[in-house]
Amino acid sequence: MASESDSFKPFEFDSTLKILSDSSTLKAVPSKFNLTNDRNAFTSDSLPTIDFSALVGCDPHQRSNAVHDLATACRDWGFFILVNHGVPERLMSEMFRKMVEFFNLPDSEKKQYEAKSASDPIKCGNFNVANTSNQSFTLWREYLKLYVHPNFHCPHQPQLLRDVVQEYTQMIRVLVRKLIEAICEALELNQRRYVDEILKMESSFQLFATNYYPRCPQPDQAIGIPPHTDHGLFTFLIHNGVAGLQIEHDGKWFNADSPKNAILVNAADQLEIFTNGRCKSVKHRAVVNEEKDRISIVVANGPSGEAVIGPAAALVEKDRRAKYCAMKYEEYVESQLTKSRIGGKSILEQQMILPAN
Ligand code: OGA
Numbered sequence: 001m002a003s004e005s006d007s008f009k010p011f012e013f014d015s016t017l018k019i020l021s022d023s024s025t026l027k028a029v030p031s032k033f034n035l036t037n038d039r040n041a042f043t044s045d046s047l048p049t050i051d052f053s054a055l056v057g058c059d060p061h062q063r064s065n066a067v068h069d070l071a072t073a074c075r076d077w078g079f080f081i082l083v084n085h086g087v088p089e090r091l092m093s094e095m096f097r098k099m100v101e102f103f104n105l106p107d108s109e110k111k112q113y114e115a116k117s118a119s120d121p122i123k124c125g126n127f128n129v130a131n132t133s134n135q136s137f138t139l140w141r142e143y144l145k146l147y148v149h150p151n152f153h154c155p156h157q158p159q160l161l162r163d164v165v166q167e168y169t170q171m172i173r174v175l176v177r178k179l180i181e182a183i184c185e186a187l188e189l190n191q192r193r194y195v196d197e198i199l200k201m202e203s204s205f206q207l208f209a210t211n212y213y214p215r216c217p218q219p220d221q222a223i224g225i226p227p228h229t230d231h232g233l234f235t236f237l238i239h240n241g242v243a244g245l246q247i248e249h250d251g252k253w254f255n256a257d258s259p260k261n262a263i264l265v266n267a268a269d270q271l272e273i274f275t276n277g278r279c280k281s282v283k284h285r286a287v288v289n290e291e292k293d294r295i296s297i298v299v300a301n302g303p304s305g306e307a308v309i310g311p312a313a314a315l316v317e318k319d320r321r322a323k324y325c326a327m328k329y330e331e332y333v334e335s336q337l338t339k340s341r342i343g344g345k346s347i348l349e350q351q352m353i354l355p356a357n
C-alpha cells in the first residue's frame, strides 16, 4: 500500500477532488495537489505472464515449468500478469459497479468512514503525503480501504458491497496461498513449516483498497500514488480498463498494462525479506491522465499480523547471512503507515543488513 504519513492530519475527508475534476472549467491542478512528476515510462512486451491453471494443474511437467517461471518473475521483475486464475469475470465487473456506487454515495454517508487514525479498519477520503522536508501534498485520488481478514470489515452501503468484497477477497486468499506454496517449492523450503507455522497464513492479514483517480487537467502536476513498495507478500490489482500503474525495472519505469480479466500481481516487502532477497519487492506508482477516470481494486496480502518475519532459516544458511532484520508484521505495517516520506528511506531499506567489512 502507499506510504501514508500522519504527522499532519493526513486523513481529512475532502470531497473537492471529485467535484473539481468533474468541473469542465478546471484548467489547472489546485496548489495543494501540485506535485510535479515525470510520468514517462517504457512499454515492454516482455512482462512475465503466469498461467495459474498450469501452476495448480496435474501435468507435472507444466507445473514445474510454471513454478520455475513464477520464481523467475519474482526475481527479475517482482511483478507478473496472472491469467487463468479462475476469478469469474462477472465478479470482477460487479466489483467495479459497486466501487462506482460507493464513490457516488453522498459525502454525508462517506464521511462516517473518514479515517481518524492510520489503523482504522474502514477508512476513506483523500491522502496527504509528506516529503523529507515535511511539505505536504494531497494525492489525486479518493480511496476506500478495508481490513478484510482475519476479521472482515466493510461498509453496509451500497447494498451487496459486502458480499462481493467478501467473495473476491476469499478467492484471492486461495490464490495467494498457492503462489506462496509454489515459491517455497522453487526455493526448496518445507511448505508446511513455512506457510503454516512461520507465515501463519490461516490468519493472514488482508487489506482491500479501491482507488478512484479522476481525470486530471495537468497529469504532470499531480500524482495518484508516489513510488513505493507494498508491505505484504503479494498484492493483486485489477483496474477498469484505464492504465496508470507503472513499475520500476532496471532503474527505468515501465507501464504495467494488462489484458482484460488478467490480474496484475506484485511481490511485496515480506516476500523479499522472507526469501532473503530472492524475490524482489518492486517499486511502483500510479499516474493520472487527462482523458479518463480510473479505478483500481487492490488486495494486499500479508502473513499473519502476529508473525515475526525474517529471512527463512534454510536460505540464511545457504547464503551464510541474513540480509534483513526480522520484525513482527503488524509493527512493520504500522511503521510504513506512519513513517514513510516521499524521497526518504523506505521501511524495507531500513530493515536491510549490509554485509560485514
Ligand atoms: C496501491 C497501489 C496502484 C494503482 O494501492 O498500493 O500501488 O494503480 N496502487 O492503483
Ligand code: NI
Pocket: 001, 002, 228, 229, 230, 235, 284
Ligand atoms: Ni502499491
